[in-house]
Amino acid sequence: MAGALRYLPKAASGYGKAAASIAVVAGGTVLLSATPMQAQTESETRTETRSDQLTMLPPAGAAPADVTLHYDIMVGGLHATSLQFSLSLEENDGAEELYTGQFTAQAEGMLSWIVDFQMTSEINGKLTEDGFQPEHYEALSTWRDNERRVAIDFDADGTPQAEVVPEPDRAPVPYAYRDGTLDPLSSILTLIYGAAAGGCDDQVEAYDGRRVYRITTKGGDQVVLPESSINIYQGDAITCDVSIDRVLEVWRGETTPGRPKKRYLQDIKAYFAPIAEGFPSLPVRLEAMSSYGGARAHLVKIERN
DSSP: OOOOOOOOOOOOBBTTHHHHHHHHTTTTTTTGSSSOOOOOOBBOOOOOOOOOOOOOOOOOOOOOOEEEEEEEEEEEEEEEEEEEEEEEEEEEEOOOEEEEEEEEEEOOOOHHHHHHHEEEEEEEEETTEEEEEEEEEEEEETTEEEEEEEEEEEEETTEEEEEEEEEEEOOOOOOHHHTTOOOOOHHHHHHEEEEEEEHHOOOEEEEOOOOOOEEEEEEEEEEEOOSSSSSSSEEEEEEEEEEEEEOOOBBBBEEEEOOOOOOOOOOEEEEOOOOOTTTTOEEEEEEEEETEEEEEEEEEEEEEE
């Protein structure tokens, strides 16, 4: 069964606090640096996780490619959060592409009456045969009345240097743990491209200016997504199980990393399908369980420039 896209009216808005958790996955985990959410578990063992199997570079001479994906997060059948993710690829020196990724998220419906939640982030870098090489990442978030700004510049050797305003309540992550990490957006892009190249069996570490966390994908089963009154895609898809684990996070005054009090995301599942020419299979649906219940992110619109 070939996949199909259908443009349908959005579902009615409603309330659902769990939507803020699934936004971590749907938007590239960037909300981990924007909200008081923490990754699931602690691991003091560092492993090499940067992907080296990316083979999805556009052909030489290809025109700039742009795609914008719009998602609605539903909790209990109610619309709680809207997400938007844009990716632009532009040829540079033949063997590499320049990439720009942008992500926005905001509360909708009754959730927006209760909490002021907004997030924007952007990454610029190069996509080469060795993978994504970020250069500059910025994020601005508002959670209730708290505003946070994060800027990360990557040195020539890939080491991230972060500036966080206001000063975080966590001690700086040692350079030994930052080595080999990517920003949150580039981390998700790495997993997406890796899934398209070799299935859902990949791992990457992300640094958001306050903590380092590991994102792992497994699975790769073929499924058929049925027709939906919300999601515009129906048809063949690949499903991947996603886990997020904290590698290092030290609160000021502590001498060792502390274990998170809650596990915000569990049973994360992402569905990928080839919906945009010139790009690998992209997320068309995401599911997760949190301490607030289950939530789903549905693809509701695609834009090509």
